[in-house]
Amino acid sequence: MSSERSPINRNGDIRYSTIPDNSIQSSTQEDKSKNVNPLVALYREISSGEQRLRIVFLYSCIAALGAVLTGFALGYSSLAQLDLSSNVGTMAVPSDKNFKYIGSIINVGALIGATFTGVASDKFGRTALLMVGSIPCVIGWAVIAGSWYFIRDDNSTPVLVMLLVGRFLTGLAAGCYSLVVPVYILEISPASLKGLFGALNQLGVTLGILIIYLLTSFCRYYYGALVAAGLSLVFVVVVLFLPETPRWLMANNERLEANRILCKLRGPRANIQKEMSTLDKGLERDAELSLVDKLKMLRYKYSYIPLIFAVFLMFFQQFCGINVIIFYAGTVLKTAKVQDANLAADFGVGVIQVIFTFVSVVLIDMLGRKILLCTGGLLLSLSAIGLGVYYYLTAHHTNLDDSNKFSYLAVVCLAVFIIGFSIGWGPIPWVMMGELTPLQTRGILSGITTAVNWTFSTIVTFAFQPYEDLVNPYGAWWTFGAISALSIPFVFFLIPETRGKELEDIQEEFEKRYGRNTRNNDDKE
Template identity: 30%
Template sequence: MMKNPHKVLPQLMAAVVGSWGYFCMGTSRGWGSPGLPSLNRTLDFEMDADDFKWISAVPMCGSFFGALVVSIPMQYFGRKKALVGHYLLYIFGFLIAGLTCFGKHKAMLYIGRILQGLAVGCTTPACQIYVSECSSPTIRGRLGSITASSLALGIWVAYIIGAFVEWNTLSFIFSALPVVFLLLTCLMPETPIWLLTHGREDEARQALQQLRGKNTNVDAEMRRMKEHHEKTDSGKGSIRFADLLTAPVLKPFGISLGIMFFQQATGINAMVFYTVSIFQSAGSSIESRYATIIVGGVQLVFTIASGFLVDRYGRRVLLLTSAAITSISLASMGTFFYFQRIWGEATATELLGWLPLVSLIVFFVAYSGGMSNVPLIIMGEMFPSQYRTMLGTLSSSFNLFVTLAIVRFFPDMLLQLGNDVTFFIFAGCTVTSIAFVYFLLPETKGKTLEEIEGIFRNVKKHEKAAEAEQAALATVSTQFTHIFDNQCGLVSHTMFPPAEEKDVERGFVF
């Protein structure tokens, strides 16, 4: 329930508009599933089997570089301007891909898909960091999960439209939508944190007021942000390599890389890019294009639903539950292909033809319930503010590099290892992620971005309490009237505990 809708609605609007880049990412990723079979069916220019593999995977090549390059405009021009600029890449990428039907040369298709990939790379850090920096701690998880919902919506829309139009028409449609998103983004404020870190305090206050509602008192939040900025900025200077090896930076960065790896090691993007092909190879009795629409719809619904759970149950619980069920569904998919190899395709389809669809639906339900959005939320909130742009882009680049490797070599894995072994490998990676999350990922639910930074500093709770106690005792002074030799005066003194009482009953907290 919204306790203060006037405070939440401006943040919700910023999160929705800031997340539309993920919708475009979804259309780019989802394009391959209906687009490649359509391209193969209507092909009237030279392309071979390897070209089809690379046309599917090449956006991930571009996205790797896009995620690195976007750090420059994000840092120097702002999160909002980075979002506005990256929509141009989507517009021209889809437009050039669609025009391939007139140019009759695969080079145009490659160029279009590379531009889409650059835009995809820009989307991941720019959108997620924008949404995180605009959101209040109590609803940051819910608003941060809108990005994953937008991604799922984009994929689903690509499935639906792609089922009824050819690949080039699909490209033209997806070149028009980013124009609308670009115009809406221009109406949104810059993030208060970015404005504050660039010495624009008055603008930061105005942006914060706009995001929290005109009747909300933002003094306390502004003061907290300003104090944290002054504390972290006092010794900042230029970023040195040695700074990146300190625990407050290295720990969250390593955890984020691990979560990003396991997110892609589920094979999610292989599923998205090759959903039609998976159903065809499984010999499913349901027509593949309709099966993909069902799967995409299920993914969308449960991704949205998970957004309402992430701030209620926390990041860890959702990730652990999601990984457990996802691994079971992957194992069941591998089991089907195992029996298909043992029994033959006809017998396996007759007896277990329903299993691929059920397994994929369960997979997308479980994946959407945690592994789809929580890694992105973590990336947007866990890094120290000073390094957030740089680490966010590096983390996104790593995620996209893993995506590229899996999407590009997924067909080769199916050919060399077999369908069953491939899915069993995905299941094994997902099971491993359970241990990773359980032992290494701290809970960040409901914490401010400043409090999350404190989690990774090597300051134990008892040490912080002792520091606070000593600071308080050292500054306590009393003034009282002291009568001595018929003279009155004010005496100021500091109160300390007796030496023998120091550190009494001070235990260790682990």
């Protein structure tokens, strides 16, 4: 039998590629070269007959549909409220107070969903959890759409209950997707393009927000829910074609299947021996750990330090004020006398997010994570301070004409803020969440990190108004500016650069730095 037919023998061992070593080496150097735009390299391979990146790109885009559905859930409530509020007095519409609960209950669902998914994804696999997460997603959107049946009644309680239940269920799905999608994409991606593929998660979220803005702006709210339910059903079908990640298969003693999937991902002519050896090295010391053993690993620095780093990345992502800026974007544009300010804010924020998240996708593997995070932190800090200055000036100028002169400062700061978030603190914490956490505990630690992220989101959402009343709007925005400024030295001095590194190599660096040998000695005692 010719060795070119299959790189795997009957025992599951890997055969060496028939390509000369020098061609493999030159190909690897070209892929990892800092002078080559990763997007250009991806385009060349997709447009050619080579399979190596094309199949990874296809699977990543399929998985990113889950991120699009997360964006649907995040962007839905505010514009649905505008649609329903226009019918107050003629239909059974929930009150504005109840709409606050409708908008925020997604955080509760996502928190629960992420907590469950973190444990389950290590046991049952990444693709299985994508399927499971689709169940509440389909049901939730169907329930929201079905609330229209009761909206012409005199009693608004059935509508309120259905909207709350539907939003909670879509929150469960969002919590699941926000954990599994970035981890899945990361685990199938080659080291040189982990950032590019990983950032597709946040790009999907921003696309979902923009699409649901379009749907709910020009259609009734239940049409948007029906489209979301339909896309959820499509996602259920296409997930059936996604393979499990080689890293999860190796961690669960399915070496033969891991070999087969890795050959499919890297192409039939690829030499996967080095990558398989790297996987073996990362697994050999932690094979077959129980859930209790995985939790015990958190006693050791090499395990809990990456978790602390990931949690702080999520802290800075949420406490920069992104949810508040989106909520108050319409108010800022109204001050600047922009016609249809709410609509302009929704579309303006959505378009800017999509464009500059795509910019981050292009740059993340060229410049690295730390440069983009520090640049994003600087832009967030300056723009938040600028918004504080705007609110301070308007508070101390009672003349309306003088106040309006400062409104353009707010518009510029608003745009810069969204740009800073989109190129750095939007996509990169999700990419690094999977990069920093060890394989054997990646599901659990990613679940903790994702749950903490949604907790932070809930705290900011509910605490902002009381805090603003306490310190005035300018004080609140200066606080956000100070927090974003602190993110710069945190990233610069503490966060390791992960660009171009295999996940197992990142894990090994943490073990060397924070004492894996100490853990082994303790275990022997």
